[in-house]
Structures are given as C-alpha cells and as structure tokens.
Amino acid sequence: xxxxxxxxxxxxxxxxxxxxxxxxxxxxxxxxxxxxxxxxxxxxxxxxxxxxxxxxxxxxxxxxxxxxxxxxxxxxxxxxxxxxxxxxxxxxxxxxxxxxxxxxxxxxxxxxxxxxxxxxxxxxxxxxxxxxxxxxxxxxxxxxxxxxxxxxxxxxxxxxxxx
Ligand code: FES
Numbered sequence: 001x002x003x004x005x006x007x008x009x010x011x012x013x014x015x016x017x018x019x020x021x022x023x024x025x026x027x028x029x030x031x032x033x034x035x036x037x038x039x040x041x042x043x044x045x046x047x048x049x050x051x052x053x054x055x056x057x058x059x060x061x062x063x064x065x066x067x068x069x070x071x072x073x074x075x076x077x078x079x080x081x082x083x084x085x086x087x088x089x090x091x092x093x094x095x096x097x098x099x100x101x102x103x104x105x106x107x108x109x110x111x112x113x114x115x116x117x118x119x120x121x122x123x124x125x126x127x128x129x130x131x132x133x134x135x136x137x138x139x140x141x142x143x144x145x146x147x148x149x150x151x152x153x154x155x156x157x158x159x160x161x162x163x
Contacts, residue, residue: 058146069082088158091136
C-alpha cells in the first residue's frame with residue numbers, strides 16, 4: 001500500500017485570515033496571563049507587612065514646657081502638661097468611644113465633643129459616660145529632649161520631674 005506523504009492542501013484566503021486572527025487572539029491572551037503571573041509573582045516576593053507608625057514623639061526640652069502649660073499635639077493625639085509636680089503626658093483619645101478630646105481652656109478641662117465626657121487636667125473623669133481616665137503615657141529624656149511613647153501607659157502618679 002502506497003503512503004500518501006503529500007499533506008499539502010489548499011487553504012482559502014478567508015481561512016488563512018481566520019487562523020491568523022485566532023493566533024493573534026491566543027498570543028494576546030497568553031501575554032496578558034503571563035504579565036498577570038509575573039506581577040503576582042513579584043508581589044509575592046515582597047514582605048506582606050504593615051509598618052506601624054512610630055509611637056515615640058519628641059516634644060522638646062523640659063525647660064521649654066513652663067508651669068501651667070497644656071501642650072496640645074493633635075497630630076499624635078496627646079497632651080503634654082506641666083503641673084507643680086512635674087511634666088506628664090495624656091492621650092487625647094476619649095476612653096468612651098475613642099473620639100478626640102480637646103482642651104477647653106475656659107473650664108480648664110479636656111472635653112470630648114461626642115457624648116460630653118469631661119476630664120480634669122490630670123486625666124480623671126470629671127463628667128460624662130467615659131468609663132476610665134485618659135491614658136497617661138510614658139515620658140523619657142533622650143539627649144535633652146522629652147520623648148513621649150504612646151504605646152506605654154504609666155500610672156496616674158507618674159511625673160517627669162523637672163530639676
Ligand atoms: S467618645 Fe467621648 S464621650 Fe463618647
């Protein structure tokens with residue numbers, strides 16, 4: 001039996017155009033899939049971590065905070081206050097539902113605009129629904145600068161003593 005090794009056959013121009021279009025579509029789909037895979041793979045190589053903000057804030061030299069000062073540092077949600085006992089820092093986040101309190105100079109209190117809680121300048125609850133005093137934060141002296149760390153809470157009797 002003779003083998004028929006002549007596999008050529010005629011293809012119409014229309015069929016060639018259709019095949020060319022399908023080839024282009026296939027190549028395009030593969031390219032898109034390849035780019036997607038490359039992007040995904042590259043992102044997989046990056047560490048998937050959340051970089052938290054630094055909780056430490058430099059406030060300045062202790063001598064710059066005069067007696068009676070209530071320093072409002074809204075950006076870092078804290079107050080730095082100097083009383084007769086020393087300097088201390090309070091979080092300005094209300095302990096009721098987390099609104100930002102503000103310093104009400106006329107009453108000498110820290111007031112929450114959300115539900116009316118009021119705190120005395122030492123952070124104790126003076127009025128309203130707040131269940132706890134404002135958080136008192138650690139203050140340290142580093143190279144002559146007071147540094148408040150909002151991640152470290154200290155007791156209500158903690159003061160930075162000014163010489
Ligand atoms: S959040 Fe401050 S009183 Fe409710």
